Amino acid sequence: PAGDRLDDPVVRGRAGAKGSQGGRDRARRRYATPRRPDVVEWLAEEDLLPAIVFVFSRHGCDEAAATIHAAGVRLTDAGERDRIRRIVDRHTGALRHDDLDALGFDRWREILEHGIAAHHAGMVPPFKEAVEQCFVEGLVKVVFATETLALGINMPARSVVIETLSKFTGEQHEPLTPGEYTQLTGRAGRRGIDELGRAVVLWSPYARFQEVAALVASRRFELRSAFRPTYNMAANLVRRHAPDEAERLLERSFAQYQADRGVVRQRARLEARRETLGRLEGEARCERGDVGEYLRLRRRDERDSDRRPDRQAITTALARLRPGDVVWTGGRRHAVLAVGWRGPDRGRVHLLDEQGRAHAVDSGDVDEIWVRAGQVDLPARYSPHDRAVQRQLARRLARADTPRPPRPPARRAAADDHPVAGCPDADAHVRAAVHAERVRREVADLEASIRLASHSIARELDAVLDVLATRRMVDGWQLTDRGELLVRIFHESDLLVADCLAEGLLDGLDPPSLAGLVSCFTYEHRSKLAAPAPRFPDRRLRQRFDQVVRRARALQGDEAAGGLSVTRAPDP
Structure with missing residues (x-):
């Protein structure tokens, strides 16, 4: 009470x-949820350090460590800071200086030296290993970590802090299960050092006391197997085991035992999602026309409006300019004083406005095609940097009859002509259609999952091997050279990544373009609002992304035909 x-x-x-x-x-x-600096100071006062504070977000972990440090919290002495520096140097010595700069090394090390750190799967291994060693040696007093730290890493603490009793699963926030709570709090208490481990749950207006107490007292843990044959697993089975041995391994898995039991729950969820889908499809219907067709036109119009002139066309237009030419830019007339080039794509245009002000523009900063609107006569003895010449040229520019060239007529948005565009509820129909697309994918995934659970894990492996054979990753029960790539890739889109690598789609790109293309495998749009239209810095990168999308669609088609869970589409 x-x-x-x-x-x-x-x-x-x-x-x-x-x-x-x-x-x-x-x-x-x-009451109010305590601030993080206050929590750390309280832990220090109560002699509850070292502590692990669980934050269910990679970005949240980094932000929390930075916030604590910015608040002036310092938890190490000079000797400990010196030891931390030596550990950091040993773990990061093989990294280049430019890589360290890109990773924010100096800031990360400064925070670590004061006994504060973040720990999550998004960190590069040298950083993560340095944090782990510092924590084990008692040098780092507070670690802000995701739940992955509670799995398989020996980093016990005197106390554990759980900031919130719910976490985002990728689609929605769900409460921690008793098993998850026990797994997290099991890190509290160091064997042979602490008699008791302490778990601290921060007050929140969203969790009632009885709910917290029930979670702490619960002893009902349901084990769930996360095992399923992945493409990477199949490649490693082929590499290391004979076919009959691999099948026996899978048939003895806990996942096989649970498969049939899970079908009942999945069918109930499938029916609920089908009901939601039916409601959304009803909201997306419009008596004036096809909302799906209207949505496709709107998306195409958004892509078209974001397209900028080709960089080569801009460069070609600049290269044609000569001193005395008149161009319109920034809504005003300018006379060209001079054009200089330091390479095929590195130019500079010197301009003069009607008030006699001269300035230079680099070709890379021009984002539109400059059209020649006319010309003014140059003085007999022309020197572009002579102020007297510039004043004379400015007067001629002011008197010149060089109207602004007509802009090409704006392309009318195709969606504007669609009958649904005139519906007062058009936006509501579109929102429902976008939501229905996502639920439709969920329904398809659930249907595929139920089909899989109705068969053995070994037969699922056969379907996986069929997809691998289609992409020349295996030949019978033998790995190909392409398949050797797959053995070393651990990712939810492992086969798609390996396929793109084997096809050379990541070859020949500069670092920014490579990072941009790779991000389509790791990024996922999670907002309820429609994703903005993607933008690409050049045509080559867009072509590469289009090739990745084509290979992804082909893979998804093969997976659907084989009854497999469909690989997530690349997200730009």
């Missing part, structure tokens, strides 16, 4: 009490 008062964060001031307005009751907050 005493814990129930924690569920009422607001108390009322007495009528006429000091600070009340007009003698009326005034609500004030009794």
Whole structure:
């Protein structure tokens, strides 16, 4: 009962009490979620360091460590800082200086030296290993970590802090299960050092005391197998085991035991999602026309509006300019004083406006095609940098009859002519259609999952091998050279990545373009709003991405035909 008062964060001031307005009751907050610096200082005062603070977001972990450091929290002495520096140097010595700069090394090391660190799967291995060693040696006093730290890494602490009892699963926020809570809090208490481990749950208005108490006291843990034959696993089975041995390994898996039991729950979820899909499809229907067709036209119009002139066309137009030519840019007329080139794509145009102001523009900063609107006569003895010449040229420019060239007519958006565009509820129809697309994919995934659970894990492996054979990753029960690539790739889109590597789609790109193309395998748009149209710096990168999309669609088609879970589409 005493814990129930924690569920009422607001108390009322007495009528006429000091600070009340007009003698009326005034609500004030009794409890609030503590700030991170306050939590760390409290842990230090209560002798509960070292501690692991679980934050269910990679970005959140990095942000938390930076926030604590910025608040002035310092948890190490000079000797500990010196030891941390030596550990960091040993783990990062093989990295180049430009790589370290790109990773924000100096800032990361400064925070680490003061006994504060983040730990998550998005960190490069040398950084993560340095944090782990520093924590094990007691040099780092507070680690902000995702739940992956609770799995398979020996980093016990005196105390564990859980900031929130829910986490985002990729689609929605879900409460921690008793098993997950036990896994996280199991890190509290160092064997042979601490008699007790302490787990701290921060107060939140979204979790009632009885819910927290029930979670802590629960002993009902349901084990779930995360095992399924992946492309990478299949490649490694082919590489290391005979066919019959591989089949026996799979048939003895816990996943095979659970497969049939999970079908009942999946069917219930499938029916619920089908009901949601039917409702959304109803909201997306319009008596004026096909909303799906209208949505496709809108998306195409958005892509077209984002297209910029080709860089080569801009460069060609600049190369044709001569001194005395008149161009319109920034809404004003300018006379060309001079054009200089330091390479095929590195030029500079010197311009003069009607007020006699001269300035230079680099070709890389021009984002439109400059059209020659006319010409002014140059003085007999022309020197582009002579101020007297520039003033004379500015007067001639002001008198010149060089109207602005007509702009090409704007392309009318095709969606504007669609019948649905005139519907007052068009936007609501589109939102429902976008949501329905996502639910439709969920339904397809659930249907595929149920089909898989109705068969053995070994037969699922056969379907995986068929897809690998189609992409020349295996030949019978033998890995090909392409398949050797797959053995070393651990990613949710492992086969798509290996296929693109084997086809050379990542070859010959400069570092920014390579990073941009690789990001389509790792990024996933999670907002309920429609994703913005992608933008590409050049035609070559767009062509490469289009090739990746074509290979992804072919892979998805083969997976659907084989009853396999479909690989997530690349997201630009």
